[in-house]
């Protein structure tokens with residue numbers, strides 16, 4: 224019997240970037256569920272809009288370490304709300 228592999232087809236959508244994102248490569252789109260994971264993984268680069276209940280990129284990474292944590296945050300986001308194609 225064939226095995227069906229389900230893959231989440233979603234990717235962050237740069238046309239739906241939140242307005243608070245710092246301009247540049249990384250961004251959060253409007254599908255963020257405010258789970259806090261990116262803020263824990265990359266606290267120097269992600270912040271929370273507490274009033275509206277979502278995260279956004281407060282600062283683009285400037286060091287290799289920050290870039291690594293931002294990439295990790297992108298990969299960990301449970302709803303794929305973080306994109307890294309914001310410069311296109």
Ligand code: SF4
Nearest residue numbers: 255256258259261300
């Ligand atoms: S990890 Fe994803 S869903 Fe969770 S707060 Fe960050 S952008 Fe939002």
